Amino acid sequence: MVLGTYKEIVSARATDKEIQNVSQDGGIVTGLLAYALDEKIIEGAVVAGPGEEFWKPEPMVAMTADEIIAAAGTKYTFSPNVMMLKKAVRQYGIEKLGTVAIPCQTMGIRKTQSYPFGVRFLADKIKLLVGIYCMENFPFASLQTFISEKMGIDPTLVEKMDIGKGKFWVYTQDDVFNIPLKETHGYEQDGCNVCLDYTCELADLATGSVGSPDGWSTVITRTEDGNSIFQQAVETGVFETKDMANVKPGLDLLEKLAAQKKDKNQKTIDKRKEMGLPVPY
Amino acid sequence: MSEKIVISPTSRQEGHAELVMEVDDEGIVTKGRYFSITPVRGLEKIVTGKAPETAPVITQRICGVCPIPHTLASVEAMDDSLDIEVPKAGRQLRELILAAHHVNSHAIHQFLIAADFVPENLMAAAINSVSEVRKTAQYVVDMVGGEGIHPSEIRIGGMADNISELARKKLYARLKQLKPKLDEHVDLIIGLVADKGLPEGLGVHNQPTLATHQIYGDRNEFDLERFTEIMPESWYDDPEVAKRACSTIPLYDGVNVEVGPRARAVEYKGFNERGVVAQHVARALEQKTALSRAITILDELDTSAPARADFDITGTNKLGVGAIEGPRGMDVHMAQVANGKTQFYSALVPTTWNIPTMGPATEGFHHEFGPHVIRAYDPCLSCATHVMVVDDEDRSIIKNEMVRL
Known part of the structure; x- marks a missing residue:
């Protein structure tokens, strides 16, 4: 499947005006992490916070909804959030951790959960992994x-x-x-050209603007946990949703872009293999 | 007619060592010699010539059993050489991590001696008790040190970071919960050791004890002037043993000493029991002391205070000393830094102190009790080895040409 495995896809946005004002699109990442914190589903989250240099994010451990909101908005350069996960479960004492990640980081996080070398006692503490769509960085x-x-x-x-x-x-x-x-x-960074994942297929829940109108985001819930947390948030009124069938430009665009990334980068991978060059996975 | 009993390697301890006992017709040990046969590590040479920050990272790899004391002794030696004043929170966090490590490491030893003391019907309960104690103690080391085995957060100048308020509260609550459990555990261990009915006086010796602090370690209490070190061939009167022994013999005031939990209890708690049983009892009681100290620190810790001082790594070639009370005894690291590089490094580690005392402590009892005496010291050999075997054929370390590391 071009969009990976999923439970449900909807168009959504945060109802909180404060979040709408600072968020990139529908405020899904900000709204969901803040909701999970308030509901004690997580005790803290690693997010891309403001750094010393303008627009250069630094990973930070947010332990309040205010800190999450302060980190809202997309930064089009890397925030090495994965690096901070261990610190979050150690010095910060967080045992139920949330984070936001792009597809490559998500793959890394899932891999550390399967093979916890150097990251003992981290795997079981990641409770919510929100993924964001990414074409390149x-x-x-x-x-x-x-x-x-x-x-x-x-x-x-x-x-x-x-x-x-x-x-x-x-x-x-x-x-x-x-x-x-x-x-x-x-x-873009070189690795982006061999990445086949546009919609963060290994996240608990993935989101991005593509497919939804301005100010809204397309949400793909993927795991049981991701789906139930999102549904709870919708029920409590944190998010309002629309059926994907009723929004423009709609799911077709998301599928098209996801397929484009796979096709184009598969060609790069094949070419690299042909030349005997390494492909990271 | 004397016979020689050789146990090689002695078991249920870290590293490899040999116990050679001369026994009389009744099997009573008349002469005991204990020595390390663990291959040399050479870590002190590895860190020489490198940036001072390298030393704690490398020397903590001396051993996976007590990496915490080695890391702490290393940063303390560097702090001293570079004249760094560690902020209060940094000192508290360092002591906290060591206190938790004492609780954990002693519990590991209790697991190792379980086969000696625990009857079959209580074995599962005793092991579960050890596991439960360790789990909480290691949780503290994980949180504060960043990693349970080789802590990444202990740095020159203090700690990389203070812990969060959430972490402080969690650790405090968990250690409070552990307290009744640990009290029970300690009673269990002390009771089981008493029930074994080891002969009165087993392991008693007349050597002095050496310790610098009740829990943490204090470089001011270790007087370098009173310390001397001799080569094994001038210590062991059996040439076969002397040429194979891999550790140097440290002396304090010219005599061999005992370090470890019993030594600390004697020096700081007015404890006056001696021998194998006393060592086990002192070790178990020390778990309680360490836990209380950890709880007190967590109560007092200001999580918003800086945990690390700024410093300049240039150095003045001052000989810095870090003295840390490891679970198995006093661990001293010494370092000199000049021009931003480590010029000299030496580690004087717990079991090295005990090795010359342990062999003679087996004397006067049947050789079957020899291993009991050895295990009561919780020996840990890998860090103790400082002399290299140069001839693999006869495993000798050639006299006068020893490679000292």
Whole structure:
């Protein structure tokens, strides 16, 4: 299946205005982690918090809903959250841990759960793994380069970044800028070209804007736990949902992009194999 | 007519050692010699010439049984050499992790001696008790040290991080819960050791005890001037033993000593029992002392305080001393740092102190009790080895050409 195994797919957004104001799209990650914290399903979460350099996130352990909300919004460069998981279950004393991860990180986390070398007593403590859709990710220097050099914007003025409609968007206080996504090609990290996972197929629940209208997100619940936590959150009114059949652009777009990533990168993998180059999995 | 009984290797201990006993016609030991046959590790040489931060990371690998004391002794030696004042929270966290380690490590030893003392019908209960004690104690080491075996959070200057308030509360609650359980466990162990009915006076010797602190260790209580070290060939009067022994013989005031739980109890708690039973009792009672100390620290710890000092690694070649009371005794690491690199490093470890005392302690009783005497010291050989075997054929360490590490 091009979208991986799943229980249900819906379009959703957080009902909390405070979350809507700071979130990238539907505020699913922020809303769900904050809900899980409030309900004591988790005791803390590793999230991509603000770093010292502007737009360069640093993984942080959030132990309150406020800290989760402070970390809302997509950062288009890596936040090595996996690195922080062990610290969260050690010095922070968290025994029920949530986190947010892109597909490659999710694969890493699932692998540490299967083979816990160097991460003893971590596997059983990860209670909620929220995945986000990811086509590719940019090293921080790449991001800086195409924002300041290609778009001519001082990165410190950037208020929000986004990818959508085939373009990379940058919002400043007064203006909106964009460049076609193909302008960013070659700036992504190399590993992204051999990754076949667009919709975070190993997460408890995966989300992203693709398939839903502006301000909404498409949520794919994948595991029993992911599904039940999300359903509880919907029932308590944390999220409002719409049937995927009734929203535009709809599931077709998500399937199309997921298939595109698989097809394109499978070709890269085959080519690399042909050349005798290593493929990471 | 004397006969020689050789136990090689002595069992249910860490590392390899040999016990050679000369016995008379009744089988009574007239001369006991205990010595290490564990191959040398050479870790002190590995860390020389490298950045000071390397030392705690490498030397904790001396052993997986007591990595905590080695890490602590190493950072303490570096702190001293670099003249670092460790912040209060850092000192508290270090002591907390060691106190928890004492509880855990003593429980492991109780498991190792279970076959000697526990009757079959109580074996399952005793092992479960050990497991339960260890589980909670190791939880503390995991949380505070980052890893239960080779802790990553113990750093030069203090600890990498303070723990969160959530962690402090959890640890406090769990250790409080462990207290009645541990009291029961200690009573069980002491009772079982008493029930065994070992002969009166077994393992008693007249050597002095050496300890620097009730739980943690204090470099000011270890006087380097009073310490000397001799080579095994000038200690063991049996040339066969002397040429194969892999550890040097440390002396304090010119004599061999005993270190460990009984030594600490004698020095700091007015304990005056001697011998095998006294060692087991002192070890078990020390678990209670350590747990109380851990609970007190968790009660007092300010989780918002800094746990680590800033420091400069350049160094002045000052000889830094780190003295830590490991479960098996005083563990001293010494380090000199200059130009940002470790110039000299030496570890003077618990069982090394005990080795020359352990053999003679078997004397005067039937040789069948020899292993009991040895196990009462909870010997741990891997860190004690400091001399290299240079001839594999006859396993000798050639006199005067010994490779000292």
